[in-house]
Amino acid sequence: MFDVRLLRAEPETVERALADKGGAELVRRVLAIDERRRARVREADDLKAQRNRASELIAQAKRRGEDAAADIARQREVGDRIKVLDGELRTIDDELEGLVAEIPNLPHPSVPPGTSDADNVEVRSWGTPREFGFVPRPHEELGEELGLLDLPRAARMAKARFAIMWGPLARLSRALAQFMLDLHTREHGYTELWLPQLVNGETMLRTGQLPKFEEQLFKTQEADEGRTLYLIPTAEVPLSALHFDETLPEASLPRRYTAYSPCYRREAGTYGKDMKGIYRQHQFDKVELVKIATPEQADAELESMVDNAETVLRRLELPYRVVERCVGDLGFSTTRGYDIEVWRPALGKYTEISSCSNYGAFGGRRGKIRYRSAAGGRSEFCATLNGSGLAVGRTIIAVLENYQEADGTVTMPPALAPYLNGLERLTAER
RNA sequence: GGAGGGGUGACCGAGCGGCCGAAGGUGCGGCACUGGAAAUGCCGUGCACGGGCGAACCCUGUGCCGUGGGUUCAAAUCCCACCCCCUCCGCCA
Numbered sequence: 001m002f003d004v005r006l007l008r009a010e011p012e013t014v015e016r017a018l019a020d021k022g023g024a025e026l027v028r029r030v031l032a033i034d035e036r037r038r039a040r041v042r043e044a045d046d047l048k049a050q051r052n053r054a055s056e057l058i059a060q061a062k063r064r065g066e067d068a069a070a071d072i073a074r075q076r077e078v079g080d081r082i083k084v085l086d087g088e089l090r091t092i093d094d095e096l097e098g099l100v101a102e103i104p105n106l107p108h109p110s111v112p113p114g115t116s117d118a119d120n121v122e123v124r125s126w127g128t129p130r131e132f133g134f135v136p137r138p139h140e141e142l143g144e145e146l147g148l149l150d151l152p153r154a155a156r157m158a159k160a161r162f163a164i165m166w167g168p169l170a171r172l173s174r175a176l177a178q179f180m181l182d183l184h185t186r187e188h189g190y191t192e193l194w195l196p197q198l199v200n201g202e203t204m205l206r207t208g209q210l211p212k213f214e215e216q217l218f219k220t221q222e223a224d225e226g227r228t229l230y231l232i233p234t235a236e237v238p239l240s241a242l243h244f245d246e247t248l249p250e251a252s253l254p255r256r257y258t259a260y261s262p263c264y265r266r267e268a269g270t271y272g273k274d275m276k277g278i279y280r281q282h283q284f285d286k287v288e289l290v291k292i293a294t295p296e297q298a299d300a301e302l303e304s305m306v307d308n309a310e311t312v313l314r315r316l317e318l319p320y321r322v323v324e325r326c327v328g329d330l331g332f333s334t335t336r337g338y339d340i341e342v343w344r345p346a347l348g349k350y351t352e353i354s355s356c357s358n359y360g361a362f363g364g365r366r367g368k369i370r371y372r373s374a375a376g377g378r379s380e381f382c383a384t385l386n387g388s389g390l391a392v393g394r395t396i397i398a399v400l401e402n403y404q405e406a407d408g409t410v411t412m413p414p415a416l417a418p419y420l421n422g423l424e425r426l427t428a429e430r
Numbered sequence: 431g432g433a434g435g436g437g438u439g440a441c442c443g444a445g446c447g448g449c450c451g452a453a454g455g456u457g458c459g460g461c462a463c464u465g466g467a468a469a470u471g472c473c474g475u476g477c478a479c480g481g482g483c484g485a486a487c488c489c490u491g492u493g494c495c496g497u498g499g500g501u502u503c504a505a506a507u508c509c510c511a512c513c514c515c516c517u518c519c520g521c522c523a
Contacts, residue, residue: 005484008484009484038480038481041479041480041492042480042481042491042492044492045479045480045481045491045492045493046491046492048491048492048493049491049492051503051504052491052492052504054503054504055448055503055504056448056449056504058448058503058504059448059449059503059504060448060449062448063448063449068503071503072502072503072504073503074503075503075504076502076503077503078503079502079503079504247477379477379478
């Protein structure tokens, strides 16, 4: 949620900053409505003050046993007028809120210019892609030939873009998730949470999923009640909703949370895109990272969050690169963000495996997450950050493709040994 | 699913439609007392939004007693709807 006060104070700055993101003309409309709103608030407040004074006088008169019929009659009109004003105010508020909700966050001044992911800037890379003595094959071929990745049966019982993982591959998936969680909780200072995977519409609204991404969500209904619940598209949703409407002590910041959860996405409008294998699925697992910090802490916390996610890949010895997203590729709420892309031998390029974003106070304002310093004083909105640490399905892809052997088997990364109960290699199921 | 009870400030808990932003207690902060502490005493102790010069302190207006409506000159208090919690019974991983 954009800060209307900033918009009031420096409209030109905001217009200029949003030129690339296409939100500039909104500024003037919002300012006009905001002006109207404040005038109305003032008028209504004045009338209410008058009403309160008059009510007090009426009360006193009644206590003295005097007749206050005339005053009461006069006050009735004031009450009616207040009711009208409050009604108008509600309309104005809705309109204003709707408009403000359309204003995207301001990009951090350091964000590189650009219009699409083609303009993203590589900031570093790690690892050297392995030399294969053969032509490396895509993960879906490896998985299916090993009899461990089963897409046809999944499509039969559900629909396309669902998967079944057999035996050791399922175990690999579980091992990866546990490895990531242990890393983040034991070494990176995150607290693990287990959360609802279905949430109500209001939570979806306030986490920015609705109404914009309604067609990307799976929706459920309790059988005999009308209530709608949505399957989460990422644990970011319940994780960032955790402290909505709370004021946190500044000393408790930054807070670092992680959660492992399945993610459900309809992926409407992406048919024909990424249809091979399990790169883009309706259901996948992810270890999510969320931070709540002061705005001053947020920049450093973004850097450490990216490093936390990179550490997963370094431990797994998977080559990757980090790109900073350009202005045009930043999400609506993001002020600054990085993508981590892992090496895909079968494709001969890097593909996305994590995305880390700093929402700044924009995120805190939307969820009304505040903090107050020990010294007291006014509360301020927290900055929120989130990132994947990592998407498990895509990590499986990277392991299969980078660790494949000429005979079609797949060696397991040494870092996973404690989680695999002796499994060192994926081989064909008999 | 059936029957009943309840949601008030950080916590417990009172509250006849006006004198209630809300008694009392606990907690917390300060001061006094003490060699120091405990105990005790005194004082203080909500949030949001707007205005006063959007620096601070401060002053001031409005709103907030689960949420949203309604009745009324006036609602924590009356009415309606919804949400949540608790107890008992039933069912159940």
